[in-house]
Amino acid sequence: MRNKLVEKIVRLKQQHNAVILAHNYQPGEIQDIADFTGDSLGLSIKAAETDADVIVFCGVQFMAETAAILSPEKTVLLPDKSAGCPMADMITAEQLRKLKQEHPNAIVVCYVNSTAEVKAESDYCCTSANAAELVNSLPEDRPVIFVPDQHLGRFVGERTGRDLVLWPGYCITHVMITEDDINTAKAKYPDAIVMAHPECTEPVKELSDELLSTGQMLKFAAESTAKRFIIATETGIIHALKKQNPQAEFIAASERAVCPNMKKITIEKIVWALEDMQYKISVPKAIKEKAKKALDEMVGILPVR
Ligand code: 13P
Ligand code: SF4
Numbered sequence: 001m002r003n004k005l006v007e008k009i010v011r012l013k014q015q016h017n018a019v020i021l022a023h024n025y026q027p028g029e030i031q032d033i034a035d036f037t038g039d040s041l042g043l044s045i046k047a048a049e050t051d052a053d054v055i056v057f058c059g060v061q062f063m064a065e066t067a068a069i070l071s072p073e074k075t076v077l078l079p080d081k082s083a084g085c086p087m088a089d090m091i092t093a094e095q096l097r098k099l100k101q102e103h104p105n106a107i108v109v110c111y112v113n114s115t116a117e118v119k120a121e122s123d124y125c126c127t128s129a130n131a132a133e134l135v136n137s138l139p140e141d142r143p144v145i146f147v148p149d150q151h152l153g154r155f156v157g158e159r160t161g162r163d164l165v166l167w168p169g170y171c172i173t174h175v176m177i178t179e180d181d182i183n184t185a186k187a188k189y190p191d192a193i194v195m196a197h198p199e200c201t202e203p204v205k206e207l208s209d210e211l212l213s214t215g216q217m218l219k220f221a222a223e224s225t226a227k228r229f230i231i232a233t234e235t236g237i238i239h240a241l242k243k244q245n246p247q248a249e250f251i252a253a254s255e256r257a258v259c260p261n262m263k264k265i266t267i268e269k270i271v272w273a274l275e276d277m278q279y280k281i282s283v284p285k286a287i288k289e290k291a292k293k294a295l296d297e298m299v300g301i302l303p304v305r
Helices: 002-016 028-033 040-049 061-070 093-102 116-120 131-136 150-160 179-188 202-206 214-223 237-244 267-276 285-298
Strands: 018-023 036-038 054-058 075-077 107-111 124-126 144-147 193-196 228-232 249-252
Touching: 002 018, 002 028, 002 267, 018 028, 018 040, 028 237, 028 267, 036 040, 040 054, 040 061, 040 285, 054 061, 054 267, 061 075, 061 116, 061 285, 093 107, 093 116, 093 144, 107 131, 116 285, 124 131, 124 285, 131 144, 131 150, 144 150, 150 202, 179 193, 179 202, 179 228, 193 214, 214 237, 228 237, 237 249
Parallel strands: 018 036, 018 054, 054 075, 107 124, 107 144, 193 228, 228 249
Antiparallel strands: none
């Protein structure tokens, strides 16, 4: 049955000149059939580069929106239209406009985990992989507003030595990983390297050895001689880590760290997406143009100032 569905996907992909992009948090079987897997930055770059006519985005709404903004001539499909990101919805464009009024001289940097409307209100967009680098490149005499993730924001503040204006947003999945989880895992596996995502809480990050985006975790594990890793992020990444490093052991810091929205995508929904060209993700023109400016900086189309 599964094989038949996968064969169908291969046929439909050819028929529509489609590519499948999957985030590192997707279920393992989705990662395995994707043309490209990666972190938010890697997938954004892929979306902009591919000459496919159709992109099936196996991820959440803001990722598909980002692909639609970067590739206006392509059809971008999200196989489950209810796959959103609660963190992205924690700040509205209206709230950001108010914050900008309170800090009129500030440069606004938004995490890619944000709505297109919030991106349109921002000067720069970033991912967890390039946030610190981007903020470091901004003029020192200007305040910086960073939205919506307070935890990534604090990480950026620490790495850059800058006092950022933060918004109290957070990832519902990453905050489930507790200090206790890390202490318990470290006590059980004292030789393991702890890799944590910057979306984790500060006490978790303090107990960790490396703070990395999902793409950076894969790179770090591939280059490391260590044999055991404790992973403090959404558990989907463990599939990719194990596949890439079969000789090493990867332990989830918490089995609770599962993003319910990322897991809404299924093989069946990919078949339906390609059969019925659903669900098309589009962004209104006026928002698209403004959001694209902030995103172009992120994918390196324009040099980061
Ligand atoms: P990265 O893959 O960019 O590290 O993103 C983490 C995330 O939470 C995406 O929703
Ligand atoms: Fe949003 Fe967190 Fe899920 Fe990423 S893992 S999509 S930030 S809720």
